[in-house]
Amino acid sequence: MTPIWRLTEEELGEMGLPPPFWAFAWAGGQGLARWLLDNPSEVAGKRVLDFAAGSGLVGIAAMKAGAASAVCADIDPFCGAAVARNAAANGVTVSFSAADLLDAPPPGAEVICAGDVFYEQPMAGRVLAWLQRARDQGSRVLVGDPLRTYFPKEGFDLLAEYAVPTTRELEDSAVKRTRVWTLSAPA
Template identity: 35%
Template structure:
């Protein structure tokens, strides 16, 4: 690991520990995607010692990049199982978090992959995770800063708030195709998107979420 990546990891570790008592980071393989390792919060972080306010803080921010959420893991599995979806394409991972979907796309042969997230710590985590998996990514903090059109945009774990649904129209306007993974919206009906499959995945480390959230739906988006 390069000195710059090591310093980045130390910075993230300090940030994590300041928000979650006794939490540490370690490189972990994913149950559904063992080909990929990510720098994640330790499996035995002391959930039982956290107040309800701290647990809510974990769920909302600031360290969502330290978990691999179920939809991201399911989307990565789908990409690695069907590399033709990304091979040779310019791909963007919207709301990349840990960078798991972006890394899967790079591993599957995408010609260029951009990891995009408004959270600067997510960008830093994606840089570390790209290095862990020997892939190269491009990084962007603002999807709306330009009008580039991508051959494929990946979207996972962004519909935790239904208010984010309108983002899907904006994303579809910037891509020839969109791969979306979500477990939260059960009555999903968005023009231009169709259901293409299901996968079961849980958050790593386990947050003991509702069982329904482990059932991930996959959608394909395409402009008429």
């Protein structure tokens, strides 16, 4: 782990708070943000939800690509401050929600983006079911993932692949082959 992660995790752990996952631009989010910037027509003029937003990287990229609005949602309340600071630094406005969106029907966003959400088995199953409901309601679902352990092997169409520089302190390699996917239409 990076020294800042280790120190922050130790201090937060003493306070009973979760580790600062939001403090890093994970490979899946980086790939998805790059894809949105390369393909602005996917979000231009649309309402976007950046699910499990962390620091807001994908929502900010959506706004820079011309989205009408972006909501960055993450259950870690510390993300709100990170999202606000990062949005301001990038000259865009996004909103933030700390609600656990998986406990309710998906919102009516035209595009739902999810970067690096398939890293734990229980969460992966809940997220996939929720994203499928969102797709069935008419949302375009975009996922950035470097083939994490619990990424579903079926049901997604590949849109792009990027070599994303990472740090060996966070990942198992210095470069992650990150893919951007869309949730396939039901068979």
